[in-house]
Amino acid sequence: MEKQKKINLYIISDSVGGTANNLGQAAMSQFPGVDANVSAYPFIRGEDTLYSILEKAHKDNALVIHTLISPTLTNLIISYCEDHDLFCFDVINPVVKEIEQRTSTKPLEEPGILHQLNDNYFDRISAIEFAVKYDDGRDPKGFLEADIVLLGISRTSKTPLSMFLANQNYKVANLPLVPEAHIPETLWKVNPKKIVGLTNDRHVLNSIRRERMIAYGLNPETGYSKIDRIDEELVFAKKLYDQLDCLVINVATKSIEETAAIIVNTLQLDSKKRTF
Amino acid sequence: MEKQKKINLYIISDSVGGTANNLGQAAMSQFPGVDANVSAYPFIRGEDTLYSILEKAHKDNALVIHTLISPTLTNLIISYCEDHDLFCFDVINPVVKEIEQRTSTKPLEEPGILHQLNDNYFDRISAIEFAVKYDDGRDPKGFLEADIVLLGISRTSKTPLSMFLANQNYKVANLPLVPEAHIPETLWKVNPKKIVGLTNDRHVLNSIRRERMIAYGLNPETGYSKIDRIDEELVFAKKLYDQLDCLVINVATKSIEETAAIIVNTLQLDSKKRTF
Numbered sequence: 271m272e273k274q275k276k277i278n279l280y281i282i283s284d285s286v287g288g289t290a291n292n293l294g295q296a297a298m299s300q301f302p303g304v305d306a307n308v309s310a311y312p313f314i315r316g317e318d319t320l321y322s323i324l325e326k327a328h329k330d331n332a333l334v335i336h337t338l339i340s341p342t343l344t345n346l347i348i349s350y351c352e353d354h355d356l357f358c359f360d361v362i363n364p365v366v367k368e369i370e371q372r373t374s375t376k377p378l379e380e381p382g383i384l385h386q387l388n389d390n391y392f393d394r395i396s397a398i399e400f401a402v403k404y405d406d407g408r409d410p411k412g413f414l415e416a417d418i419v420l421l422g423i424s425r426t427s428k429t430p431l432s433m434f435l436a437n438q439n440y441k442v443a444n445l446p447l448v449p450e451a452h453i454p455e456t457l458w459k460v461n462p463k464k465i466v467g468l469t470n471d472r473h474v475l476n477s478i479r480r481e482r483m484i485a486y487g488l489n490p491e492t493g494y495s496k497i498d499r500i501d502e503e504l505v506f507a508k509k510l511y512d513q514l515d516c517l518v519i520n521v522a523t524k525s526i527e528e529t530a531a532i533i534v535n536t537l538q539l540d541s542k543k544r545t546f
Numbered sequence: 547m548e549k550q551k552k553i554n555l556y557i558i559s560d561s562v563g564g565t566a567n568n569l570g571q572a573a574m575s576q577f578p579g580v581d582a583n584v585s586a587y588p589f590i591r592g593e594d595t596l597y598s599i600l601e602k603a604h605k606d607n608a609l610v611i612h613t614l615i616s617p618t619l620t621n622l623i624i625s626y627c628e629d630h631d632l633f634c635f636d637v638i639n640p641v642v643k644e645i646e647q648r649t650s651t652k653p654l655e656e657p658g659i660l661h662q663l664n665d666n667y668f669d670r671i672s673a674i675e676f677a678v679k680y681d682d683g684r685d686p687k688g689f690l691e692a693d694i695v696l697l698g699i700s701r702t703s704k705t706p707l708s709m710f711l712a713n714q715n716y717k718v719a720n721l722p723l724v725p726e727a728h729i730p731e732t733l734w735k736v737n738p739k740k741i742v743g744l745t746n747d748r749h750v751l752n753s754i755r756r757e758r759m760i761a762y763g764l765n766p767e768t769g770y771s772k773i774d775r776i777d778e779e780l781v782f783a784k785k786l787y788d789q790l791d792c793l794v795i796n797v798a799t800k801s802i803e804e805t806a807a808i809i810v811n812t813l814q815l816d817s818k819k820r821t822f
Contacts, residue, residue: 275649286803289568296565296613297641299660300653304645312807333644337572357644361637365573368609368633369580373551377576384575385801395802398706405678430674433709525661526671527562531588 284381404443410454412443422468467511560657680719686730688719698744743787
């Protein structure tokens with residue numbers, strides 16, 4: 271459908287702009303009939319550059335969402351937006367000011383600290399490399415070292431979920447389940463509280479697998495996508511999950527972000543793993 | 547060092563809570579001497595549940611950061627925080643209200659829309675699977691289909707950067723560069739505007755590679771970590787980047803988020819790839 275209405279969003283940040291960008295996405299998702307024209311301005315650290323962006327924003331009658339930490343730039347944006355009646359939402363300073371007041375501690379007021387190359391950062395990089403290395407059951411040794419072991423039959427989001435959790439600093443290994451294949455002995459040595467069994471609805475699997483076959487230029491009525499075969503795999507997986515007594519999540523109506531949040535909450539994983 | 551001061555952060559969301567969580571992280575990163583005790587409450591959709599969380603927050607004298615879209619829950623939080631003098635930062639509604647006013651369009655007021663399983667979501671899942679499939683030069687066929695082809699010698703963040711860009715919906719393939727190894731013919735058929743050559747400082751590489759050898763229980767003075775060997779690899783890579791005339795980024799002082807933002811901006815990639 272042609273979208274009739276349009277919003278110009280300016281995302282201004284002194285660093286990558288991830289927080290402001292997420293907020294813009296979340297807000298726009300509430301208006302499916304409105305078209306968003308998004309201009310991202312990351313790494314803005316000079317007054318002149320900021321001023322020229324604000325002039326452009328004013329011309330575009332934009333909504334400005336920003337995460338600028340420098341008081342000089344923040345004051346510039348406040349005074350410009352007041353003078354020119356430009357909408358501007360400061361995502362970061364209200365919270366920073368409150369923490370400052372409560373703790374009588376000055377904020378560093380340095381941009382990009384979230385992305386400092388500290389130990390936590392390098393742990394996260396290692397976690398991503400770990401997830402790629404131990405994806406798809408490539409090496410069962412990874413199970414013992416992992417924070418989370420994901421199990422699931424084909425098309426239960428194992429790989430993307432592993433990568434998403436790895437970006438949150440968890441070490442994840444995953445194993446595809448196939449009734450014919452041998453379950454590695456190592457799995458039985460893993461603490462079941464670290465294991466998550468993924469499952470999906472049979473009709474969802476049938477339709478995803480048919481599409482996958484079509485995408486590969488193959489007959490969609492192949493064994494892989496047949497309901498009987500899917501049922502056999504689901505029964506096999508359920509039996510294994512029961513034996514392991516692990517957490518089971520049906521991903522049929524859940525995004526990887528939602529499934530990841532459920533895993534982190536249910537397994538009560540160390541929240542220090544996050545970037546705080 | 548022992549942190550002397552402490553802040554209780556409550557992150558409340560009707561969905562995953564990613565935006566509010568990012569904001570909390572960014573704010574706390576400005577106070578390295580302050581300890582953050584973070585409680586995350588995702589998927590909050592009922593008034594009773596919200597009320598009991600607010601009571602707990604009040605007892606903890608917490609800072610509440612929330613992204614609740616339902617007017618009922620938003621009103622509950624506003625009135626509770628006013629009555630009990632609890633700090634509360636609403637990350638989403640100021641922007642939603644402004645869009646509503648400007649476009650005379652009602653927001654859906656449904657939680658979790660950002661994580662709907664729509665075409666964009668499934669494209670992103672495919673992009674992550676693509677990045678894992680074509681990581682580490684596993685199959686040069688991926689170069690032609692990719693939005694971005696990353697090149698780099700060992701320890702230039704190719705894999706984590708690929709996964710991060712994939713999560714933003716870009717199809718990424720990467721190729722490790724080794725002077726002795728053959729450069730796949732396919733690379734010369736790729737539009738150089740899609741290629742990024744990653745590089746790093748010689749001393750950074752030397753120290754990372756030494757640590758890697760130690761982690762593997764090997765002699766750190768191996769050929770892999772020697773400066774002469776590193777220089778040889780860097781010269782080899784630079785020559786290839788010159789021949790390809792591609793964008794070159796030195797990752798020595800950059801996080802993957804920063805490098806990704808530079809790539810997306812410089813290559814002027816289709817911003818529709820993002821989740822808007």
